[in-house]
Amino acid sequence: MPRIDCILLDRDGTVIVDKHYLSDPQGVELLPGAGEALAGACAEGRKLFIVTNQSGIGRGMFSENDYEACRMQLDAMLQSCGASVTASRHCPHAPDSSCICRKPETGLWQTLRDAYGLKAERCVMVGDKLADVGFGRNACLAASVLVLTGKGRAEAEKAGLKAEADMALREDGWVEVHKRSGVLPDVVACDVRAALDWVRTVLEEK
């Protein structure tokens, strides 16, 4: 397995607390351990990218400027932990707009790939929703990790992965998924720290 040099991250429920249509930078709150874990990934020379569905914009609940203020706040908070986000991309569209950028569609991946010369086999997607897993699969990334923060537990149950999720939480770590039906993650991990541990200790050693 080649080295993984980019981590694509969902935002709400993966890096920060899911506040449901977050539009106020004051509400940006890192999940426990996320800043340190992402700083560790940067120290290993990995680039971080955020890919996020922000349908609240398309629904008229908040503006592009509100999103941008939250993005800058998150970048600053991560920066103060020692983690730097190379770039963020968001889909502003409502789910019924049939755009090509709402995850699990791959429009956000294509713009990052073209702008930064990314190689799919050197990228891993980490998110708390099955749409994130589908995004990683559709983009043919090296792996997709479902984290159990945010909506991750409910999403794992939806995918028939309750046993794996329970075990990952019990062990404060990760459990690989060996079923092969439908859109499933390669691994469920209790949080982004555990997801990165798996990348480092298992995926890159395969």
Ligand SMILES: [Zn+2]
């Ligand atoms: Zn879109």
